[in-house]
Amino acid sequence: QVQLVESGGGLVQPGGSLRLSCVASGFAFSYYDLNWYRQAPGKERELVASITSDGGSTNYADSVKGRFTISRDNVKKTGYLQMNWLKPEDTAVYYCNVVRNLRNYWGQGTQVTVSS
Secondary structure, eight states, X not given: OOEEEEEOOEEEOTTOOEEEEXXXXXSOGGGSOEEEEEEOTTSOOEEEEEXXXXXXXXXXXXXXXXXXXXXXXXXXXXXXXXXXXXXXXXXXXXXXXXXXXXXXXXXXXXXXXXOO
């Protein structure tokens, strides 16, 4: 079965860093673009970053540009989101996402809390 499992979230102080991981299984991970989304309480789910299947191109939301870096290791079948200079506004549940055959696949999410 298609599976995406996020990890790496936690509690961090403003200005701190975290690296999130998304381990994929059950499908050809290297064929698909990878997205990271986040959703804060009471807010709409937001696309944070995207990376093409081969890792050759990335895109970021303006709110995280310059602070976050998306990457992937297709051998390990793992995507990453490096988050630096974290702000309280980054507090959210972070989800990795793959669109495969017109269907969205999501991980279970990992909580990132940036204290104020």
